[in-house]
Amino acid sequence: MWRPRIVHDRRPVDTARAQRAAADLLGALGLSLDDAGLRDTPRRMAQAWAELLAAPELELTTFPNDDGYDELVVVEDIPVRSVCEHHMLPFVGVAHVGYLPGSRIAGLSKLTRVVDHFARRAQTQERLTTQVAAELERRLDARGVGVVVEAEHTCMSLRGARAAGTRTVTSTLTGALHDDPAQRAEFLALVRGRGVRP
Structure with a gap:
């Protein structure tokens, strides 16, 4: 471990x-x-x-992938609560995180903790999405990581455009989930069932 x-x-x-x-x-x-x-x-x-704005410290517990598991691991509907750095107003939603294991696998709760760790600061949704993917790819030596974040930004729904109910969807795909059309399609099909549009 x-x-x-x-x-x-x-x-x-x-x-x-x-x-x-x-x-x-x-x-x-x-x-x-x-x-x-x-x-x-x-x-x-x-x-x-x-x-x-208090980002908790995080111990990212990982384990050797001794069984050689090589299929997708996906955790859906991870709560996202963050603050838009441009207006200091909250944005809330969910993240869907998946990875293709390489030499290590993660404790499943750690995927949710990584999302929370990077969300708990003045942030942009785009940066949050890429930070989660990069951290998991690096720490797990993953063959690919996929992160999709869907959120409503109160800076857009409560002021300015006042477009209540709108969602912003961002995604980052790395490694085989980016490069291999079949792996990409499988990941997006899994999370699309949770409300993500094609």
């Missing part, structure tokens, strides 16, 4: 400073912190954003 640790480099959270900044922002937006319902909001805002 191999357990490399993945750590997100980030400065420590300054909760007091975040709380002051939240109070300044609310005041600048014309909200009165004298109102009973808003009095404690800066503290709650600071805590909420610190939680949303």
Whole structure:
């Protein structure tokens, strides 16, 4: 068993400073912190954003592929909760992650943890998709990795275009899942059944 640790480099959270900044922002937006319902909001805002942006450390447990398993492993409907780095508004959805094993296989829960690890930061959906695929390909020595992310961006549904219910779909395919038409088709057929369009 191999357990490399993945750590997100980030400065420590300054909760007091975040709380002051939240109070300044609310005041600048014309909200009165004298109102009973808003009095404690800066503290709650600071805590909420610190939680949303706290990428947990991850030990990516892998095992030797002693049985020589060489077919697709797919985990579907992994929850995605992230924050758009352009507007600092949440985007939420699901990820479908699959890989063709090489010399190592992953503990299945670790695929969900890799998604969460890269989602828990100011992010773009495109970068999130490629980061998950690259990390799994590298750590597993996989013959191919496929990642599809479907998400609704509140920066588009609650403001701007106000296009509620729209989804953005991104994908990254590497190795045999990119190069081999049959492997590519199998992966996309599996995840397409979960709502991904061709």
